[in-house]
């Protein structure tokens with residue numbers, strides 16, 4: 016391999032590292048941003064569009080994080096639970112909130128069903144297993160979500176009767192994976 020191609024490879028590597036870094040930091044990010052121009056992705060979840068409007072890893076938020084999520088007809092979140100506070104505002108569409116509000120000590124249990132609709136708002140009580148489902152066959156469901164204490168640590172259930180002890184911890188969460196760096200061990 017010639018010197019030129021080595022230099023080219025080095026530059027290509029530098030640029031790719033650089034764009035990765037800028038995607039995960041506030042450096043050069045304007046204060047006022049157009050949501051329509053923010054990066055969106057489904058992070059491997061069919062029917063989902065997720066935009067981190069303000070995030071802990073992306074923007075250095077310490078107390079809260081704000082997401083804009085769109086669920087295609089029939090798509091849904093996993094059944095999940097977290098110890099942070101979470102507030103939803105439904106901007107468009109309709110669907111169903113499933114909430115195991117009286118979580119059994121051993122498993123979430125049969126959830127209550129709540130219809131959700133444009134302009135509805137609700138919060139998820141801390142540690143209550145829940146699931147959001149776009150049950151409207153004709154329209155996207157779009158929600159603005161605020162969570163506390165990011166980055167979020169989520170426990171995922173296969174069904175409502177899966178024991179809490181079998182729930183799978185997903186951390187970092189889908190959209191945090193790219194930017195999450197394992198904290199360095201403290202030197203003793």
Ligand SMILES: *[C@@H]1O[C@H](CO)[C@@H](O)[C@H](O)[C@H]1NC(C)=O
Pocket residue numbers: 133134
């Ligand atoms: C949602 O509520 C706000 C505040 O009352 C109102 O201005 C807006 O028109 C409502 N939107 C819809 C789609 O109902």
